[in-house]
Amino acid sequence: MGSEDHGAQNPSCKIMTFRPTMEEFKDFNKYVAYIESQGAHRAGLAKIIPPKEWKPRQTYDDIDDVVIPAPIQQVVTGQSGLFTQYNIQKKAMTVGEYRRLANSEKYCTPRHQDFDDLERKYWKNLTFVSPIYGADISGSLYDDVSTQGPPRDSGGMRDAW
Structure with missing residues (x-):
């Protein structure tokens, strides 16, 4: 392997x-x-x-109604190199709602010169805008694995990490 x-x-x-x-x-x-x-x-x-x-997958146009049961908001507080991070479980939302949130002015990707610049902006703004993650969802958004191969539900990885 x-x-x-x-x-x-x-x-x-x-x-x-x-x-x-x-x-x-x-x-x-x-x-x-x-x-x-x-x-x-x-x-x-x-x-x-x-x-x-x-x-x-050929298109993601048909997934807006998929439910993200427990989105996580990551809250980071602190200063001068000492920070605390905690997670807040938010109410369920659909992929469509999540997409609109991700594309909103508050959460959209900021203008950047290159990926190093983007990463700097991410860390600089982490204490001001708390990211929301739609992780730990059972199932798959990929097409049928019988002809393509994975990744499908990988609960072991999700549970262990």
Whole structure:
């Protein structure tokens, strides 16, 4: 199973990158177990680059009614290098409502020169605008896996990380 070499069990907690074959990608939960065995979970996330044969969903026009049961608002307070972060569970919302919120003036991507500039703006504004995440949703927004391969519901990864 393929990944970039990050050493045994990822002691530095770096974000690891993986490039599964189509065969590995078809059993996504097994692949997640593999990347966890390599220490990917230590960073809290991993980058998985799908194989060239995999095709993404053709359209997302039909998902506006999908419910995000418990969106999380991340609140960060503090100053001078000492910060506290806590999560507030918000009321359920649909993907359509979430999309409108994400595209609103308050939450939309700020103007930026490059990704380093965007990342600086994210960290600079984190204590002023609390991000809202729609994570930990069961199921999948991807097309049928029987012909494409994953990622479908990967509860193991979601529960462990």
